[in-house]
Amino acid sequence: MGTPERASERLVEATRELLWERGYVGTSPRAILDRAGAGQGSMYHHFKGKPDLALAAIRRTAEELRAAVTAVLDAPGTPYERIEAYLRREREVLRGCPVGRLTMDPDVLASDALRAPVDETLGWLRGRLAAIVQEGREQGQFAPELDPEETAATVLATLQGGYVLARACGDPAAFDTAVRGLLALLRPAHRQPL
């Protein structure tokens, strides 16, 4: 492990870190090269330029997120438990979502190529969550009035917004508060009172 051998690899990793920390417009090729320990020639040999390198970085970040989410959502448990596990999974909350944050980047949104992996990843995530809500509805754990697509969107939006609240006050607890509020609303016991 540690620093990768190949320069192209180090460039992608450095870009991933910087996109997460500073976004696309806030990341300069200079900063990438410094962090990767590579020269300009190395970057322009492997990639066509900043957008091309960023695309490679975003795609890898998206892949990793999907793998991590799949591991949590495919774990055993009731639908509610799996959603709860996803909402409560360990996160570096103050760093924000490495995929979701890109939607606040004007240059990313202006490029169909850069926006595509973001759109696909969040769309996939919504679909996964919707399937679980649907499952819970069929099992009677969730009320039939809950639309799976809508509920999934609410779950994902609460997560993404939780990052916003936590970063605003500089305290990860704000994220947890929003998640607890959502879990209370989703809780089967509460929707089927005594």
Next chain:
Amino acid sequence: MGTPERASERLVEATRELLWERGYVGTSPRAILDRAGAGQGSMYHHFKGKPDLALAAIRRTAEELRAAVTAVLDAPGTPYERIEAYLRREREVLRGCPVGRLTMDPDVLASDALRAPVDETLGWLRGRLAAIVQEGREQGQFAPELDPEETAATVLATLQGGYVLARACGDPAAFDTAVRGLLALLRPAHRQPL
């Protein structure tokens, strides 16, 4: 109405627009001056520099947001209806939240001065929503298990995250879907089934 007379006024307005569209790191003094139709001297006469001007712009945006939210939340109606009115109020969804988007800006978060108005505004909003949830709980419209602070955080997070989802796919409908999902979870009728 129209373009303000005073240059300082035009500078603040231009900065407000650009911060909303491109964020802090994506906004250059040059772009501000172009949009405001002002020269460099004008800007450095009224403001100490980019951070100072941005602070003035952020404060005004925060003021306007508070006024607009107050108008909706203080309107007549049950607690659920007032929250629903807030969630469904007209928004330019794809532009995102002018305050919330700043939390994704590394330079804003790195500055206590710039982050303060963002933190205060979202904190105030959470407080207002929590008071309404509390009210609804006392009236029996919301279940006693719903913690007002947590529920308010969930409502605000869903909004902020709704912008993320909508911007990712370039469709405001994604925002509405998340809102409908939240309203279904909050709906008194669903929490007190037949």
Next chain:
DNA sequence: GTCTATAATTAGATAGAC
């Protein structure tokens, strides 16, 4: 107050040596 001129620094990319 507002302007233009200037300047030091960085962004983003190219050329060509090794």
Next chain:
DNA sequence: GTCTATCTAATTATAGAC
């Protein structure tokens, strides 16, 4: 493949005229 040198434009700010 990787490096350094170079280049054009933009960023952020200062100086000084009007």
